[in-house]
Amino acid sequence: MATFIERVPFQDAEIAVLRHSTEIAEDLISNHYRISTSEWKRYRYDIQSLKDLREEEITDEAFAQIHRYSTSPHQRLRGGERGDYFKICLQDHVIRRAIERDAHILLLPLTAYIITHELIHVVRFARFLQRFDSTGVEQENEEKRVHAITFHLLHNCQIKGMPEVLHAFKDCRTMETFLGSSP
Ligand SMILES: [Zn+2]
Structure with a gap:
């Protein structure tokens, strides 16, 4: 029987x-991939949490869902650039469950871990890797590969509780699901 999780944002x-x-994750990623501030603006993604998700963007099975759209909602602001737009949909209720289950897992390191992992996917999609x-x-x-890069980026960073998060989730099989759709 599936466990019921209340979807509280x-x-x-x-x-x-x-x-x-x-902020931590974006800094790590832009340093690692040597992306300048102006280049970074061209990466077309948003990070949103439960309160801003549509029904189909919600899952109870993973920390996040990456939703690909073929056009960006910001398209007109960005002067006709082409390419996919990625919405990183964080699943607050799944993240909270992990924290409540284990007192050693804290929100800041866990979300930094999840967002870093998801942004690596986004960069690799955008670069066609x-x-x-x-x-x-x-x-x-x-x-x-993405788990290995995430570990490499985070294992030396001085965030309280990060070693515990790395230990618990370094091989996590349910980081995210992928969802593609037309606009
Ligand atoms: Zn992943």
């Missing part, structure tokens, strides 16, 4: 932590 204090972990539609072995290998 993050409250203000948790959203503030999320904002902090997003990863196909969005890959399946089976290819997808499994890609997931191992």
Whole structure:
């Protein structure tokens, strides 16, 4: 029988932590991939949490869902650039369950871990290093690669509780699901 999880969105204090972990993750990624601030603006993604998700963007099975759209909602603002737009949909209720289950797992390191992992996917999609539609072995290998890069980026960073998160989730099989759709 599936466990019922109540889908309660993050409250203000948790959203503030999320904002902090997003900054940490974006810094790590832009340094690692040597992406300048102006280049970074061309990566077409948003990170949103439960309160801003549509029904089909919600899952109870993973920390996040990456939803690919063939056009960006910001398209007109960005002067006709082409390419896919990725919405990283964080699943507040699944994240909260992991924290409540284990007192050693804290929100800041866990969300920094999740967002770093998801942004690596986004960069690899945007650079065509990863196909969005890959399946089976290819997808499994890609997931191992992204886990390895995430570990490499985070294992030396001085965030309280990060070692515990790395230990618990370094091979996590349910980081995200992928969802592609037309606009
Ligand atoms: Zn992944």
